[in-house]
Amino acid sequence: MYDRHMELHIDGPPGHAATGRGPDSSAALEGLRDFVNTNDLEGGEDELELPEQLHAWLLARQLIPEHVEVDANAHRRAIAVREGLRALGRANNGEPIDVDQMDALNQAAAGLPVVVSADPDGWRLTPAATGIDGFLAGLMGTLARSMADGSWSRVKACRRDTCRWLFFDQSRNRSGTWCSMAGCGSRMKARAYRARQREAASA
Numbered sequence: 001m002y003d004r005h006m007e008l009h010i011d012g013p014p015g016h017a018a019t020g021r022g023p024d025s026s027a028a029l030e031g032l033r034d035f036v037n038t039n040d041l042e043g044g045e046d047e048l049e050l051p052e053q054l055h056a057w058l059l060a061r062q063l064i065p066e067h068v069e070v071d072a073n074a075h076r077r078a079i080a081v082r083e084g085l086r087a088l089g090r091a092n093n094g095e096p097i098d099v100d101q102m103d104a105l106n107q108a109a110a111g112l113p114v115v116v117s118a119d120p121d122g123w124r125l126t127p128a129a130t131g132i133d134g135f136l137a138g139l140m141g142t143l144a145r146s147m148a149d150g151s152w153s154r155v156k157a158c159r160r161d162t163c164r165w166l167f168f169d170q171s172r173n174r175s176g177t178w179c180s181m182a183g184c185g186s187r188m189k190a191r192a193y194r195a196r197q198r199e200a201a202s203a
């Protein structure tokens with residue numbers, strides 16, 4: 001198993017208001033990545049396939065209070081946000097945006113209670129709810145903030161169609177394409193090599 005969990009180093013524009021406040025934005029982005037990566041497309045295993053699995057996942061990370069229940073509707077919205085975030089990660093990797101997934105994301109996010117507060121040092125977005133709405137509002141706030149400070153452009157979904165793992169592109173010029181060069185990158189190179197050989201053989 002190759003290492004898909006690279007460390008995040010955000011170096012967005014210095015002194016930007018969006019990074020001047022609140023909890024560490026890189027930690028929030030790592031949380032967002034971990035949520036998106038609960039769906040292992042390659043292994044065919046979705047950790048959050050059922051509402052009770054989502055409930056247990058959130059509870060284990062203390063992201064919801066114990067008494068909160070996760071019903072089918074809440075589960076559906078959470079999955080729409082998760083796959084919408086992956087679609088945005090694919091767009092960051094130069095792939096066409098999935099309009100349906102964007103619509104589903106924004107419908108799931110509509111009505112989420114987020115409070116905007118400000119002082120001379122900057123602004124912050126805070127979920128004004130607990131439970132699933134609070135969790136999803138927090139994700140949308142993290143997304144908005146990282147889009148504002150530029151760090152979002154490093155968040156990409158792996159280009160390999162069977163992978164789609166969300167990763168942080170650490171390359172200087174943001175040219176990273178695969179979740180890891182040792183894993184998907186080398187697989188894609190090998191595939192291209194075999195294709196060239198086939199072409200050469202048939203020529």
Ligand SMILES: [Zn+2]
Pocket residue numbers: 158159160163164165178179180183184
């Ligand atoms: Zn990959």
